[in-house]
Amino acid sequence: MSLLVEGLFKRFGDVPALEGVSLAVAQGEFVSLLGRSGSGKSTILRLVAGFEAPDAGRIAIEGRDMAGLPPQARPCAMMFQSYALFPHLSVHENVAYGLRRAGQYDAGRVEELLRLVGMAGYGARRPAQLSGGQQQRVALARALARRPPLLLLDEPLAALDAGLRAATGAELRRLQRETGTSFVLVTHDQAEALALSDRIVLLEGGRIVQQGPPAEVYARPATRFVAEFLGAANILTEGGREYALRPEDIRLGGELPAQVLSRQFRGESWMLECLTGDGRVLRVSTPGPAPMEGNAVMLGWPATALAPLS
Numbered sequence: 001m002s003l004l005v006e007g008l009f010k011r012f013g014d015v016p017a018l019e020g021v022s023l024a025v026a027q028g029e030f031v032s033l034l035g036r037s038g039s040g041k042s043t044i045l046r047l048v049a050g051f052e053a054p055d056a057g058r059i060a061i062e063g064r065d066m067a068g069l070p071p072q073a074r075p076c077a078m079m080f081q082s083y084a085l086f087p088h089l090s091v092h093e094n095v096a097y098g099l100r101r102a103g104q105y106d107a108g109r110v111e112e113l114l115r116l117v118g119m120a121g122y123g124a125r126r127p128a129q130l131s132g133g134q135q136q137r138v139a140l141a142r143a144l145a146r147r148p149p150l151l152l153l154d155e156p157l158a159a160l161d162a163g164l165r166a167a168t169g170a171e172l173r174r175l176q177r178e179t180g181t182s183f184v185l186v187t188h189d190q191a192e193a194l195a196l197s198d199r200i201v202l203l204e205g206g207r208i209v210q211q212g213p214p215a216e217v218y219a220r221p222a223t224r225f226v227a228e229f230l231g232a233a234n235i236l237t238e239g240g241r242e243y244a245l246r247p248e249d250i251r252l253g254g255e256l257p258a259q260v261l262s263r264q265f266r267g268e269s270w271m272l273e274c275l276t277g278d279g280r281v282l283r284v285s286t287p288g289p290a291p292m293e294g295n296a297v298m299l300g301w302p303a304t305a306l307a308p309l310s
């Protein structure tokens with residue numbers, strides 16, 4: 001096991017940031033911590049990295065208890081949202097920094113890392129001469145330099161625009177596979193977490209509300225919070241129970257009459273808001289052609305599309 005976290009509690013003054021978080025990350029696994037702002041994601045990373053001490057609980061990396069160990073003594077690296085490259089050092093020297101400090105400098109290793117992140121040939125540049133995405137990749141090379149078995153990434157893609165985010169995300173995933181490093185990535189972007197991770201961990205108010213492989217959690221959200229957070233789920237109440245129903249699981253051409261209230265073009269699909277005959281508003285995703293606002297439609301869904309919520 002690369003990382004084992006048990007019963008982690010942390011307060012900041014009156015604010016409970018973590019209220020009993022337990023989590024395991026296998027070797028070579030890519031896990032995303034997902035949740036709203038303030039749910040405790042970054043606090044978990046900071047405790048694992050050793051920048052703060054937990055009030056209670058245990059953290060072990062590769063089977064070793066981390067209690068009392070300073071950040072530099074822990075077998076993990078952390079990559080922050082602001083990639084914080086040294087502005088006065090070249091790209092090569094930025095990547096070499098940790099290796100030099102550890103007395104492990106090797107120019108060939110630095111060049112290999114720059115190749116790995118697609119930055120071969122940029123070694124002599126200063127950070128200011130790079131785009132945001134390129135700086136990001138240099139920061140990643142720097143974090144991987146000492147071959148940490150565990151890499152902690154706090155919103156590493158947040159500063160990038162949509163196109164670059166997707167491309168860099170795919171690169172992260174490739175790098176993670178190639179190096180066999182365990183990744184724990186913090187994000188509040190559900191699409192990113194679903195696309196990149198082996199497993200997602202959903203946090204709400206300092207507690208884990210659900211975890212599992214992305215497709216499983218998406219298809220079977222345990223709570224209303226998870227259903228709404230992972231996509232624009234409809235919540236239906238039938239026979240006193242609540243169910244989540246994904247917009248893409250509703251088809252046009254069923255038995256329930258409805259009227260289109262609004263439609264939005266999403267590129268690969270349309271999102272409709274429909275008012276049903278029994279007074280519910282349902283979100284419906286359709287590849288198109290989409291009916292016009294005001295049109296009458298018939299809606300339907302298979303019974304298996306209803307995911308019961310607890």
Ligand SMILES: Nc1ncnc2c1ncn2[C@@H]1O[C@H](COP(=O)(O)OP(=O)(O)OP(=O)(O)O)[C@@H](O)[C@H]1O
Nearest residue numbers: 012015016017036037038039040041042043044188
């Ligand atoms: N150093 C601190 N001092 C006081 N309160 C803090 C401190 N760090 C975090 N908190 C509080 O602890 C809670 C969890 O914060 P945390 O940064 O872990 O959330 P997060 O899920 O990472 O949010 P974000 O997505 O905004 O980074 C929040 O209520 C936050 O205000």
